[in-house]
Amino acid sequence: MPIRFDYHMHTRLSDGKNSHEEMVEEAIKKGFNEIGFSDHFCIKGPNSWAMEADGIPKMVSEIDAVQKKYDGKIRILFGIEVDYFPDKEDEIAQVLKQYSFDYVIGSVHFLDDWNYDSDSAHKRYTEFSNDYLYQWYFAELQKAASSGLFDTMAHPDLIKKFQVWPESAQNGLFRTTAEIFADAGVAFEVNTSGIDRPCGEFFPGKEFLTELFNADIPVTLGSDSHKAEQIGRYFNDAKTMLKELGYPNLVRYRKRERINEPL
Ligand SMILES: [Zn+2]
Numbered sequence: 001m002p003i004r005f006d007y008h009m010h011t012r013l014s015d016g017k018n019s020h021e022e023m024v025e026e027a028i029k030k031g032f033n034e035i036g037f038s039d040h041f042c043i044k045g046p047n048s049w050a051m052e053a054d055g056i057p058k059m060v061s062e063i064d065a066v067q068k069k070y071d072g073k074i075r076i077l078f079g080i081e082v083d084y085f086p087d088k089e090d091e092i093a094q095v096l097k098q099y100s101f102d103y104v105i106g107s108v109h110f111l112d113d114w115n116y117d118s119d120s121a122h123k124r125y126t127e128f129s130n131d132y133l134y135q136w137y138f139a140e141l142q143k144a145a146s147s148g149l150f151d152t153m154a155h156p157d158l159i160k161k162f163q164v165w166p167e168s169a170q171n172g173l174f175r176t177t178a179e180i181f182a183d184a185g186v187a188f189e190v191n192t193s194g195i196d197r198p199c200g201e202f203f204p205g206k207e208f209l210t211e212l213f214n215a216d217i218p219v220t221l222g223s224d225s226h227k228a229e230q231i232g233r234y235f236n237d238a239k240t241m242l243k244e245l246g247y248p249n250l251v252r253y254r255k256r257e258r259i260n261e262p263l
């Protein structure tokens with residue numbers, strides 16, 4: 001039996017709506033064998049949507065409690081979604097090394113101090129061309145991948161979230177980024193939440209995904225659930241897409257080691 005897993009979900013410890021227990025109950029109901037919690041950790045706080053470093057011990061105890069309670073029913077992993085800042089690499093590393101994560105997801109939600117991911121009113125988008133935003137975003141993503149801090153790169157083309165489509169073809173940028181992922185030894189996730197965002201498609205989109213596949217970058221799956229009912233959203237479509245592209249496996253994690261899971 002294939003192992004069904006979802007590695008990207010948030011609880012009330014960051015910006016999710018449900019408790020750990022509610023998420024676990026729903027995952028079991030949906031037939032998942034393995035889930036990983038990945039609440040936000042942002043070293044530049046405080047933010048209403050993220051934990052600071054002093055919130056992580058609470059996450060450890062919450063996960064420990066559900067692991068004990070649901071032992072034998074579902075495997076529960078200790079992941080985390082970490083905001084990347086190029087000027088904070090050492091501080092982030094200092095925090096992360098204190099814990100025994102199953103995996104660490106790296107995210108670029110900020111360009112300098114602009115949280116473009118939360119700028120749904122488009123306050124600052126109009127200051128830049130979309131091509132410029134792609135260059136900027138992908139430069140940050142490349143630095144994040146190369147930092148050595150992360151196992152998986154989250155929603156790798158999140159810059160398109162609010163329908164920010166490049167004015168010109170970006171295949172070269174996608175290819176370079178995929179090559180940098182390969183050198184860095186990171187995986188990426190197909191983040192299925194994009195379907196429910198204004199962009200209306202998975203992160204990453206087809207063209208970037210093809211470059212990632214061509215560069216042999218391992219792939220995992222995350223729903224980016226902020227509510228229990230979102231667990232595993234659109235996973236069948238994502239798996240079909242990856243199989244058609246030629247991916248033989250997804251990757252799972254245990255203590256930051258990869259495990260191949262046949263698709
Ligand atoms: Zn994110």
Ligand SMILES: [Zn+2]
Pocket residue numbers: 008010081224
């Ligand atoms: Zn997330």
